[in-house]
């Protein structure tokens with residue numbers, strides 16, 4: 639762990655949004671693409687908080703839609719930097735939907751993204767390491783090397799980088 643490491647609690651970010659009709663499909667549930675856009679935004683904010691630099695999205699590594707949200711629901715997005723490489727940050731995002739009238743809250747989406755810190759020339763720059771604090775953060779930190787290797791293999795097998 640680099641000496642200038644930053645706690646995952648420091649990058650932890652929450653955003654709350656109301657699901658409104660323009661964000662939804664013909665069955666009144668939110669578009670997946672809209673959720674992806676929210677996820678990308680919170681991941682960028684989270685990575686900027688961790689690195690104190692401008693960041694770009696290198697990849698949206700996985701997205702699991704495990705539930706839906708309806709018009710009138712509240713979307714709660716939570717994110718933190720789970721692990722880092724030299725210049726990249728793995729951000730983990732969870733999205734919950736909440737029905738305030740029924741007092742129901744459920745997990746709808748989980749996602750991992752890779753954000754890269756860049757300098758004014760758009761070149762990758764070194765980021766601080768991560769100090770995991772909660773049980774969830776520790777688990778994701780400890781399993782990060784496996785996910786990183788899987789992503790590398792996917793990129794190589796896919797003929798991309």
Ligand SMILES: CC(C)(COP(=O)(O)OP(=O)(O)OC[C@H]1O[C@@H](n2cnc3c(N)ncnc32)[C@H](O)[C@@H]1OP(=O)(O)O)[C@@H](O)C(=O)NCCC(=O)NCCS
Nearest residue numbers: 694695696697722723724725726727752754756760762799
């Ligand atoms: C991401 C980007 C800065 C990488 O630049 P690069 O010159 O190829 O840099 P490198 O090969 O040195 O890689 C830098 C880091 O990014 C990671 N990386 C690069 N491409 C990646 C990809 N497709 N997926 C995941 N990680 C990636 C590398 O593993 C490396 O991580 P590390 O330093 O922690 O080991 C560059 O490809 C870029 O600017 N892409 C466009 C980003 C953008 O515009 N996003 C918005 C969505 S359209």
